[in-house]
Amino acid sequence: MAYTTIAEDTRVLHHPKTWVGKYVWSQDHKVIALQYSTTAIAIGVVALVLSNLMRLQLGFPDTFKFITPSAYLQFVTMHGMIMVVYLLTALLLGGFGNYLIPLMVGARDMVFPFVNMLSYWVYLLAVLVLAASFFVPGGPTGAGWTLYPPQAILEGTPGRDWGIILMLASLAIFIVAFTMGGLNYVTTVLQARTRGMTLMRMPCSVWGIFVAAIMGLLAFPALFVGAVMMLLDRVVGTSFFMPSLVSMGQQTSFNGGSPLLFQHLFWFFGHPEVYIVALPAFGIVSDLISTHARKNIFGYRMMVWAIVIIGVLSMFVWAHHMYVSGMNPYFGFFFATSTLVIAVPTAIKVYNWLLTLWRGDIHLTVPMLFAIGFIFTFIHGGLSGLFLGNVSVDVPLSDTFFVVGHFHMVMGVSPILVIFGAIYHWYPKMTGRMWNKTLGQIHFWITFVGAYAIFLPMHYLGFLGVPRRYYALGETAFIPPSAHVANEAITIAALIVGVGQLLFFYNMIWSYFKGPKADGNPWRATTLEWQTPQTPPAHGNWGPTLPVVYRWAYDYSVPGAPQDFIPQNVPPDGVARHHAT
Amino acid sequence: MGILRRLTEKPWLTPGLDPLTEPQGGPRSLSAATVGLRVYFSVATVMFLLIAAVLVMRMGGHGISTGQQPDWKPMIWPRLLWLNTAVLMLASVAWEWARAAAHRERIDGVRTGLIVGGVLSFAFLMGQLTVWRQLEAAGCGLTATTMSAFFYLITALHGLHLLGGLGVWGRTVGKVLAGGEVAEVRESVDLCTVYWHFLLLVWLVMFGILLMM
Numbered sequence: 001m002a003y004t005t006i007a008e009d010t011r012v013l014h015h016p017k018t019w020v021g022k023y024v025w026s027q028d029h030k031v032i033a034l035q036y037s038t039t040a041i042a043i044g045v046v047a048l049v050l051s052n053l054m055r056l057q058l059g060f061p062d063t064f065k066f067i068t069p070s071a072y073l074q075f076v077t078m079h080g081m082i083m084v085v086y087l088l089t090a091l092l093l094g095g096f097g098n099y100l101i102p103l104m105v106g107a108r109d110m111v112f113p114f115v116n117m118l119s120y121w122v123y124l125l126a127v128l129v130l131a132a133s134f135f136v137p138g139g140p141t142g143a144g145w146t147l148y149p150p151q152a153i154l155e156g157t158p159g160r161d162w163g164i165i166l167m168l169a170s171l172a173i174f175i176v177a178f179t180m181g182g183l184n185y186v187t188t189v190l191q192a193r194t195r196g197m198t199l200m201r202m203p204c205s206v207w208g209i210f211v212a213a214i215m216g217l218l219a220f221p222a223l224f225v226g227a228v229m230m231l232l233d234r235v236v237g238t239s240f241f242m243p244s245l246v247s248m249g250q251q252t253s254f255n256g257g258s259p260l261l262f263q264h265l266f267w268f269f270g271h272p273e274v275y276i277v278a279l280p281a282f283g284i285v286s287d288l289i290s291t292h293a294r295k296n297i298f299g300y301r302m303m304v305w306a307i308v309i310i311g312v313l314s315m316f317v318w319a320h321h322m323y324v325s326g327m328n329p330y331f332g333f334f335f336a337t338s339t340l341v342i343a344v345p346t347a348i349k350v351y352n353w354l355l356t357l358w359r360g361d362i363h364l365t366v367p368m369l370f371a372i373g374f375i376f377t378f379i380h381g382g383l384s385g386l387f388l389g390n391v392s393v394d395v396p397l398s399d400t401f402f403v404v405g406h407f408h409m410v411m412g413v414s415p416i417l418v419i420f421g422a423i424y425h426w427y428p429k430m431t432g433r434m435w436n437k438t439l440g441q442i443h444f445w446i447t448f449v450g451a452y453a454i455f456l457p458m459h460y461l462g463f464l465g466v467p468r469r470y471y472a473l474g475e476t477a478f479i480p481p482s483a484h485v486a487n488e489a490i491t492i493a494a495l496i497v498g499v500g501q502l503l504f505f506y507n508m509i510w511s512y513f514k515g516p517k518a519d520g521n522p523w524r525a526t527t528l529e530w531q532t533p534q535t536p537p538a539h540g541n542w543g544p545t546l547p548v549v550y551r552w553a554y555d556y557s558v559p560g561a562p563q564d565f566i567p568q569n570v571p572p573d574g575v576a577r578h579h580a581t
Numbered sequence: 582m583g584i585l586r587r588l589t590e591k592p593w594l595t596p597g598l599d600p601l602t603e604p605q606g607g608p609r610s611l612s613a614a615t616v617g618l619r620v621y622f623s624v625a626t627v628m629f630l631l632i633a634a635v636l637v638m639r640m641g642g643h644g645i646s647t648g649q650q651p652d653w654k655p656m657i658w659p660r661l662l663w664l665n666t667a668v669l670m671l672a673s674v675a676w677e678w679a680r681a682a683a684h685r686e687r688i689d690g691v692r693t694g695l696i697v698g699g700v701l702s703f704a705f706l707m708g709q710l711t712v713w714r715q716l717e718a719a720g721c722g723l724t725a726t727t728m729s730a731f732f733y734l735i736t737a738l739h740g741l742h743l744l745g746g747l748g749v750w751g752r753t754v755g756k757v758l759a760g761g762e763v764a765e766v767r768e769s770v771d772l773c774t775v776y777w778h779f780l781l782l783v784w785l786v787m788f789g790i791l792l793m794m
Contacts, residue, residue, distance in 0.1 A: 187620060240635070261639060555593075
């Protein structure tokens with residue numbers, strides 16, 4: 001067991017005395033979580049607006065004069081990078097990881113609160129550096145979110161002057177921030193669990209975040225190395241990735257570098273990144289489904305092991321993003337095989353979610369709607385992934401809208417649905433208020449149906465061969481008029497979904513002031529965060545004594561029990577105990 | 582409790598483990614800082630290994646295989662590098678000295694070890710900067726050859742790690758010079774010692790790979 005005195009000792013907590021110390025330079029994991037979440041969502045809204053601008057261009061080309069070809073590429077690039085790194089990674093790990101880990105494992109805070117605080121401020125710096133690229137001469141980089149050299153740093157690519165430099169610097173800064181946060185998440189799970197909280201009694205949410213944090217710590221260094229090397233290529237003229245070439249009629253000073261090396265580094269980070277985003281979502285959705293179906297999660301041990309196995313396997317599949325890069329065909333065979341093997345633990349998880357729902361006492365609450373929506377979109381995105389995992393199918397589909405449809409379903413829409421569900425689920429704990437349910441339901445249906453209206457037709461466009469990243473299709477012989485109609489329909493759906501998110505923000509703000517008061521455990525959940533003495537939890541979370549854990553996180557509808565849930569801190573004799581500090 | 586037993590626990594069985602009578606052991610004996618440092622070692626190891634992998638692939642003609650011409654030029658290895666390596670080794674020995682003194686509750690030994698270890702580490706950094714200047718003067722600067730670019734990158738990242746360690750060193754030595762007890766600094770000394778050994782190992786491996794290329 002790893003019950004450390006750190007978890008029990010209130011003296012090590014930083015006790016702020018001023019408003020600034022409490023809400024700005026705060027070392028409280030809950031405040032840091034909210035800081036992370038607010039920043040991530042704010043920059044995420046920027047990325048959402050960029051996506052709508054892209055759709056305006058694709059749906060109605062030659063209509064919006066301010067969307068130039070360069071601006072379009074810049075929108076594509078910034079939308080992708082912000083959504084994947086600065087929104088999803090930061091929100092799921094920095095936001096939910098910070099909020100949930102200490103509360104769910106029964107700790108008072110992260111084990112390194114100061115480093116945790118530093119992590120947020122460095123993350124904010126990374127976001128500001130990235131956002132600054134909108135305002136520098138030449139604007140942000142338009143190299144595509146993969147930032148492939150040599151084009152990323154050559155003349156002619158939008159944002160070549162300053163945008164690419166700020167992007168690479170921002171990524172390096174982000175990784176420093178993530179490393180500080182990740183060290184906290186991993187060490188807190190290993191060292192600060194309360195008494196009785198064995199590894200296998202941890203909720204799936206903590207398992208997902210824990211494994212994702214480990215993966216991030218091992219994968220982000222690849223992006224760091226790649227970013228620093230490319231920065232040197234761009235700024236001082238080294239040739240790590242830059243081959244000898246002629247640009248704009250001039251022989252460049254680069255010589256001998258290999259762009260493929262950057263691709264390997266990028267995807268060594270990039271593929272695990274998919275699961276760094278997905279695994280916390282897997283864990284959180286497991287808890288949402290179990291709680292709102294009033295049933296224990298089906299196959300808990302399988303669920304945990306699947307998370308671990310997916311995490312390990314995902315480090316060995318990166319080159320399936322590079323089938324068309326000209327790499328050795330034998331690599332393709334290896335990476336196709338390892339990619340398809342991941343389908344096994346992933347399918348186990350999907351079956352277990354469905355079997356948890358099977359004959360459960362399903363409450364169609366707003367969090368549950370989002371959780372069920374996730375199962376649909378994830379199955380959809382997962383199945384199209386099986387197409388792209390095969391070399392022979394991937395080659396013709398590569399760089400078409402099929403790929404865009406696939407990855408948006410599997411790592412865009414799916415985690416976002418879980419994030420929405422999770423915010424609706426934990427908001428009462430964070431604020432002590434409930435949401436307006438009707439607005440939440442409308443928000444769900446707009447988002448869920450809208451996501452299908454946007455991304456399902458993209459698969460069709462991909463089969464037609466419509467390429468991604470193109471500013472305008474023009475008069476292309478193999479693209480029928482129906483593709484243009486589909487593009488218009490997608491754009492209209494995207495605008496509706498974009499505007500529909502205002503409901504979410506309106507509901508969030510309205511509920512904060514006017515929402516019905518929530519009691520400490522409105523969902524009648526078993527996990528520790530719902531058992532805190534105060535709602536919202538006070539600094540230190542637990543008052544003078546820490547909870548003691550006697551059971552797993554999924555004792556729902558236990559035969560013979562007086563209620564349909566038994567919290568983790570209730571012992572077999574039914575009397576909750578605490579241990580003194 | 583063994584790791585296998587932990588991960589094969591059947592948590593749905595009640596009553597399961599009784600938390601109040603469960604014997605405690607294993608990771609609990611380690612401090613959070615120790616575990617955090619070990620986790621960080623894995624991060625830094627991956628980073629340096631990836632640089633080494635890129636170096637080997639680049640050296641192995643990855644660029645050539647994609648139609649490029651070989652761009653390897655002879656690299657100059659200043660003799661000072663060997664002296665720097667010896668200085669870093671001595672710094673590790675000094676830290677080990679400080680750690681041994683801390684475990685024998687001898688604050689004077691801790692003080693000596695810390696000061697010598699810190700001074701040698703600064704000397705190492707100064708030495709590396711001097712090597713940079715020597716290379717620059719010999720026409721083998723950052724952009725002169727691919728090998729020199731790798732050398733500058735590796736030494737810069739390694740040096741930054743050492744500077745971070747010296748930050749902790751400064752705090753620790755400050756406590757000792759202010760009359761602190763051994764108990765106050767024992768953990769810092771322990772962790773810094775391991776950190777310095779780790780950085781020595783990283784340097785030896787990366788320097789070795791650079792020389793082999």
